[in-house]
Each structure stands twice: as C-alpha cells, then as structure tokens.
Amino acid sequence: MADHECSRCVELRIPCKPEFVGVARLAILGVASRMKFSYDEVEDIRLAVGEACTTSVEWAERNGKADSTLTLRSEIGAEKLTVDIIDTA
Numbered sequence: 001m002a003d004h005e006c007s008r009c010v011e012l013r014i015p016c017k018p019e020f021v022g023v024a025r026l027a028i029l030g031v032a033s034r035m036k037f038s039y040d041e042v043e044d045i046r047l048a049v050g051e052a053c054t055t056s057v058e059w060a061e062r063n064g065k066a067d068s069t070l071t072l073r074s075e076i077g078a079e080k081l082t083v084d085i086i087d088t089a
Helices: 018-033 039-062
Strands: 009-015 069-076 081-087
Touching: 009 018, 018 039, 018 069, 018 081, 039 069, 039 081
Parallel strands: none
Antiparallel strands: 009 069, 069 081
C-alpha cells in the first residue's frame, strides 16, 4: 500500500529486538485507545501485538537475522482497526 493511499495509518519501524517490543505495545495502545474500543478490547489488542512482535523477534534470533526490522502498521477505519506486523527476517 502506498503512503498516500492510507491517510489514517500509523506506522512504526523498530529494530527486531526484544527491548523494542514494549515500544510497539505502547504505540498500538495509543492508537486503539483513541477508538471506540472498551478497555478490555484495547488490552487484548495490545497483548496480541506484543505476542506477534515477540514471535518475530524470536524467529529472527533463532535464524541469525538479529539486524532485521519490524514494522507495525495500523489502519484506522470508521468501524475497525487493521494491524499488520511486518518483519524483514
């Protein structure tokens, strides 16, 4: 997706390292909490993003790809939030 096609996207690119997973969780917490989600739903989203990022980090470490990056892309829709976790590992 080209940048100009998503005017309601938030994208964060971080190193694929364990110490940056918390940054991704905080970023999605900020995005989701500004939408119409309940507290529990926001926490579920935060947890899911943390688990997805941790899986990518673990895979990168096991496969010698420690220099890779993670991209958290969230698309804010009128009635939904789409979240993609993209890693270069």
